[in-house]
Amino acid sequence: MTLKDLDIGKSGIVGTVGGEKALRRRLLEMGITPGTAITVKKAAPMGDPIELFLRGYVLSLRLEDAQKITIREVTQ
Helix, strand or coil, X not given: CEHHHCCCCCEEEEEEECCCHHXXXXXXXXXXXXXXXXXXXXXXXXXXXEEEEECCEEEEECHHHHCCEXXXXXXX
């Protein structure tokens, strides 16, 4: 499952962070690293981007980038 597939209000744990070299580095620098808990808070009116909560802060991420992050869903 990817971060793009996670429904609003659901949480997951990051498995792998993919993407090309620059994108992967940017995602890792933003704190999206393997083992990190992420919650999808909301989505823009057209569905893109999505708002995430991780490591105590809120982050907006495009669905195209979210598709490159694998996660496993966590029940709350």
